[in-house]
Amino acid sequence: MAGVVAALMVSGLLGAQTAELDWRHIGNSALELGLPSVATGSVDRVWYSADGSTLYARTRSGRTYQTTDFEQWRRVADSKAAPPVQAIAPAASSPESALKASVAATAAGRLYAIGSQAYRSDDSGASWSNLTGYKGNSILGRGLTDVAASPRDPDEVVVASENGVWRSLDAGASWNGLNEFLPNLPAARLDSVPSGSQGVRLNLGGKSDVEWAPGEKTSWKPVEGTSVQNNRDLKAALSAILNRSITAVASSKTYIYTGDSEGWLQVSYDGGSSWGTTFKLGELGNVESIWVDPNDPRVAVAALSAQLSGTSAVTRPVYVLRTMNGGIFWDDITANLPETASAHGVTVDRTSGAVYLATDAGVFFTMTDLGSASRATRWSVISGGLPATQASDVRLDAGANQLYVTLAGYGVYVALAPHRLMDPKAVSAADYSSRAAAPGTLLSILGARIQSAQTGDMAAPVLDASDKASQIQIPFEAQGDTVSLALQASTGLLTMGLPLRDVAPAIFIDPEGTPLIMDADGILLDSTKPARAGTRIQVLATGLGRVKPDWPTGLAAPLKEPPAVAASVHAYLDGSPVQVASATLAPGYVGFYLVEIQLPRITNMGAGELVIEADGQQSNRVRLYLEP
Secondary structure, eight states, X not given: OHHHHHHHHIIIIIHHHGGGOOOEEESOSOBOOSSSSOBOSOEEEEXXXXXXXXXXXXXXXXXXXXXXXXXXXXXXXXXXXXXXXXXXXXXXXXXXXXXXXXXXXXXXXXXXXXXXXXXXXXXXXXSOEESSEXXXXXXXXXXXXXXXXXXXXXXXXXXXXXXXXXXXXXXXXSXXXXXXXXXXXXXXXXXXXXXXXXXXXXEOSSSOXXXXXXXXXXXXXXXXXXXXXXXXXXXHHHHHHHTSOEEEEEEETTEEEEEETTSOEEXXXXXXXXXXXXXXXXXXXXXXXXXXXXXXXXXXXXXXXXXXXXXXXXXXXXXXXXXSSXXXXXXXXXXXXXXXXXXXXXXXXXXXXXXXXXXXXXXXXXXXXXXXXXXXXXXXXXOTTSSOSOEEEEEEOTTSOEEEEEETBTEEEEEEOGGGGTSOEEEETTTSOOOOBOTTOEEEEETOOEEEEEETTEEOOEEEEOSSEEEEEOOTTXXXXXXXXXXXXXXEEEEEEEEBOSOOXXXXXXXXOOBOEEETTSXXXXXXXXXXTTOEEEEEEEOOOOEESOOOTTSOBOSSSOOEESSOEEEEETTEEEEEEEEXXXXXXXXXXXXXXXXXXXXXXEEEEEEEEETTEEOOOEEEEEEO
């Protein structure tokens, strides 16, 4: 029965609302690789229109883009014909044995060519100048793939490479990238979503990982010491032990799940000391991803691609398998997924039964009962509003409140997880975390439009309301160990309970993990506007409890002499105490607190970790950029 109810909820309530998800783009498509400017993914071909006004680029994935302002790119038909590649025959004057060339028709004798470097000749190839070599390396990085000269200006030339598109306006004397807005980020796996002072971490499909850190504004940066190599080593070791090509691994407690390139699944219940029998449901493709319940490892879901081994014909693709007995048997829950929905990533909220799937045909969602063998599963597409359909991974945040999606070429997007529309939840308004409430705290009710709120015999003011989230304030007069909420929503009465503490501090952050921290002039601080040593910063927080003198719940704090926090407030930067100049209600705001911190005169340059503390209770940890 539970599975049937879930299916009805998906086809009814969800079907009417998921197309309206408010997707937010995290970061851009640019990579910081130490080149002349930001880079991106691999580009195979570049060419100009006949009049030189438009530049085209074809990415390794086969997508074709054009730009007329040499900054913004627009996708065009992938069938757009590129000119044939010109090759220069080896000659005594050639700097390398084989070169690709482009002829600038407006300049007699002018040639541009690429090999491991980019070159220019002004005498029809009799002699060559190296345009990119520096200490034996190319300043444009490795893997130059194409070159094109502008038909309207012989000094304008572009080069394609494994790191994007590069342009010179002075015949190769200097270079600048055209990659910041070229949607070609080779996004593969989501390693992690924002947590504390760490941002979104993304695997690029190879050995490298990058991060869009909280407060980042320019590009994805390489990160060291990630789990990528450990995961790769584990797959290699298991491949040798099991004599199969392991493509996916997941573990919980003593259970280890593996999947291989031919669709076989196998489980160890004792941390790898022994292995159960293999399981395969028909002719399946590559096992791309496995989710396993962290609390009950007998429950797992596997996502598979459509890359089939051998020559066996498959009349109905199978992309999603589920087990509830530790891999002894897997059942097919592909259901109504389209035949083009070859899957790459899967994530699950066990509490609600929500399953999310990243596929070549978009992002899909279903509600199912993971505690029974019911197959009443119907998938709904939720990728409306995204710039592309080909998704490579999905992940939920720690509270299963926000859904992060990786799109090939475009990077990472985030939205409120759709299952919250069916399973509303009260969280801290500061960071959407499940934490205790405190007198005066701001709470977000995710997934419901709240019309009125009551705790005991006291009203909890509703400060903002929409179909996706509402915000209420816990009365300053609230007492006891718990706070029980009676919420009148547009869909009916909701009841929720939270622990109540004297303080429950939390610093406000956005979906990227960027904290709401300002300088003395009220300008938000980030990687491009770091805090200066010796200055004061202002931190916006909630959950700091009662104030002196008392202040009415739901009323904006006065602009002058706002009430002070009654609790003892401290702050720590990279574990060392820093001076708290004041802690008050934020002037002009409801439920916000303003903590002013005096930074020391000497600080390390770069990113630090800030935390505030009230009566011994610490807030979330956030990233703060600093400069001397």
